[in-house]
Amino acid sequence: MSTAYPAHFYDGLTSKPKEAFVRLREPDALEVEVSGSNGTNGDRFFWPLEHGGMEWERTVSTLRITFGEYPRRVIISRDKLFIATFVKHMQYAGRRGVYDRVLSLARKGPFFFLLGLIVLIVAGYFWVLPFTAERMALLLPLEVDRQIGNASFGSVMLGLDEDSARSVVLQRFGDELELTDKFDLRFHFVHSDQVNAFAMPGGDIVVFSGIVNGMEHHEQLAALLAHEATHVDERHSMRMMVRQMAGYLSLSMLLGDVNAVVAVLVENADNIRNMSYSRNLETDADQHGMERMAAAGVDPQGMVQLLELLEAETDEVPGALSFLSSHPLTEDRIAKAQANTTKNSGPFSTDPELERLFDSLKAK
Amino acid sequence: MELLTPRKRLSFTGQGADLFAVLIVNWLLTLITLGIYYPWAKARRLQYYYEHTELDAHPFHFHGTGREMFIGFIKAVGLIALVYAVFFGLLRVKEVWAVVLGYALFFGAIIAITPLIIHGSYRYRMGRSSWRGIHFGYRGELKELYSICIRDGLLTLVTFGIYGAWFQMNLRNYVLGHVRYGNSSFQYKGDGTEFFLLNLKGYFLTLFTLGIYGFWWQRDIFNYYVNNLSWNFSEGRRLQFRSTATGGGFFGLIVGNLLLVIFTLGIGFAWAQVRMMRYVMTNVEMVGDADLDAVVQTEQEHKNATADELGDIMDIGIFL
Secondary structure, three states, X not given: XXXXXXXXXXXXXXXXXXXXXEEEEOOOEEEEEEOOOOOOXXXXXXXXXXXXXXXXXXXXXXXXXXXXXXXXXXXXXXXXXXXXHHHHHHHHOOOOOHHHHHHHHHHHOHHHHXXXXXXXXXXXXXXXXXXXXXXXXXXXXXXXXXXXXXXXXXXXXXXXEEOHHHHHHHHHHHHHHOOOOOOOOEEEEEEOOOOOEEEOOOXXXXXXXXXXXXXXXXXXXXXHHHHHHHHHHOOHHHHHHHHHHHHHHHHHHHXXXXXXXXXXXXXXXXXXXXXXXXXXXXXXXXXXXHHHHHHOOOOOHHHHHHHHHHHHHOOOOOHHHOOOOOOOOHHHHHHHHHHHHOOOOOOOOOOHHHHHHHHHHHOO | OHHHOOEEEEEEOOOHHHHHHHHHHHXXXXXXXXXXXXXXXXXXXXXXXXXXXXXXXXXXXXXOOHHHHHHHHHHHHHHHHHHHHHHHHHHHOOOHHHHHHHHHHHHHHHHHHHHHXXXXXXXHHHHOEEEOOEEEEEOOOHHHHHHHHHHHHHHHHHOOOOOHHHHHHHHHHHHHHOEEEXXXXXXXXXXXXXXXXXXXXXXXXXXXXXXXXXXXXXXXXXXXXXXXXXXXXXXXXXXEEEEOOOHHHHHHHHHHHHHXXXXXXXOOHHHHHHHHHHHHHHOEEEEEOOOHHHOEOOOOOOOOOHHHHHHXXXXXXXXX
C-alpha cells in the first residue's frame, strides 16, 4: 500500500480545480482519486505510466503530469515527497533525458558550470575550430581557389607595371621546375623597387624586379618560386580565409554580435590569433619549397641564400614585437632553412638552362 | 467597500538561479548545435516563464514544443530565403524595371508580412497557453488586421508618425479584443488621443528633466496598457485589470537591473529578468465579481509556429 499525496486535478473541461489524491501503483500506474464536491461521490482512475499519452514535467517546486488527447487532463502536485518519489520512479525506469542531467548540473553549481563552459569554449575556439575549418577548406574543390584568384587578380594587378616579355621568361623558368601538378601556375614579372613577391590562390604568382635584381644565383629565384608555389599548392589563402570566417562567425555568434564595440573586439581578437598562423604558413612554405627544389634537382641551399637576401633588404621588426609579427623574423627562418638543408642533401648540379633564363631576367 | 471587492492576483515564482540554469544550458546547446537547438531553447525558456507565473495561485502552462517550433522555424527560413532569392534574382537582370521591381517586392514583402506575423503569433502563442487546463485562443481575422494595418499605416506615414499613437491603440484594441480564455474573452479600450497626449507629455517632461521623468513616463505607459484591459465572463461578469506600479518602482527596477547586468558582466541577466517579472506581476491585479471556476473549454488546438518564428527572425516584438 503506497502513500497518497495531495494534488490538484484539472479535467480539461472547465477551469474549476479539483482536490485530488495521487499514489503510485505497482508496477507502473498512477492512481488518481478526485474528491467529489458537496458530498457527491468522487472519481477514481488509473493512468498507465508507460502510455504514450502520459507526459510529465517538473520544475523546482511543481510536478505536472498530463494525460490523454486534447484537451488534456492535468495533475499538478507541489508535494515535495510525491515529486521526489515520482521522479525517482521515472528515473529508475530510465526515462530521464540528457537535458535534465545537464540542467541539474547547471543548477547545482551555476558558477562552476559557467567556468567549465568558458574553458570549453576557449579550447574549442583555439583548437577544435581551426582544425575543423582547415578540414573544411581542403574539402572545397580546387575550382574555388581558381575562381577567387581570378576574381581578384585584375584589381591586384591594377597600377602594377607588368613586363610581359620577362613574364614569358619567368614562366619558362617556373615550368622547368615543375613545382605543382594541382594548379597551372602563371608567373608575372612586375617592375617595382619592392623586394617582394606574392601568390594568389589558384596559381597566379607575381614577382617584383626589386627582388630579382638583388639575387646572385638562379637557385635563389628557384627558392622564391618554390616558396610561392607552396602557398598555392597547399591552398594557404583558402585555409586562412576559411579559418578567419569561421573564427569571426563563431565569435560573433557567441557574443551575440551586440554592437560595434564587440565587432571591433571580435575582429582584432581574431586577427591576433591569425597572425601567428600566417607565420606558420611562411615557415611551411620555406620548408616545403625546399623539398620542391630538391625534387626539381635544384640545390635547396638557394632558400637560405634567398632569406639572407631578404634579411639584408628589409627593415627588421624589433625582437619584442616578433610574437605579433605577420612574418617570422627572417633570422628564425634562416636558421630553420639551414637546418633543413641537411634533410634534402644533394648532390645537385647547376642547371645551365635555368642559369640562362635567370640571366636574361636580370640583365638590363 | 474596498475590502468587499474580490481581487485576483498575479505572481511570479521564478528564481534567478533556476532561470540562469535554464538560460545557460539553452545557450550552450544552441552554440554546440550551431543554432539548430534554438526552437527547443525557446520552448524551454517560455515554459519556465509560464510555469512560474501564477494567477490566483495556479500556474500557467506553455504547451509549445521545440519540435513544432522547429518546423515553424524551417518554414520561416524558407520563406525568407524565397524573398531574398526573388530579390537577388531580379537584381541580376540588370534592367531598371527589374531593380525597381526587386526593391518594391522586397520592401512590400516585409510590410505585408508584419500583420501575418502578428496574427499567426497570437494564434500560436494563445492556442498553446493554458491555465487550469483551459486553453487561451485568438479569434481575430487576418483580413481585419490587414485593413487596420494598411489604413493606419498609411495615415501614420502621411502624418509623419504622429498617427502612430492611434495606430497602436487600434491594433491593441483589435488584437487583445480577440483573445479568449475558454468561453471568456478579453477587451482592451485604448484611446488614440489619450495615448498620444500621454506620450507627448512624457516626451517633453523627460526632455526637460534630463531623462529623470522617463521612469514616470514608463509607468504611465504601463498603467495605460493595464488599466484599459478587462476580462469578460458569461452572465456579464467581469474582471478589471488594475496597475499598482509607480514611477519610483520603475526607477528601482530599471536602475537596479542595469547595475545588476553591468557589474556581473551580463551573468546577472537571469536575476534581472526575475526582478522584472516579479515587479510586473505583483503590480497587476484584477478586481471584479467574476467566478474563475466557471470557464468552459472552447478553443481549438493550434500548432503552427511559422509566424512566431518569422517574428523572431525578423526581430519584430509583437507581443503588445
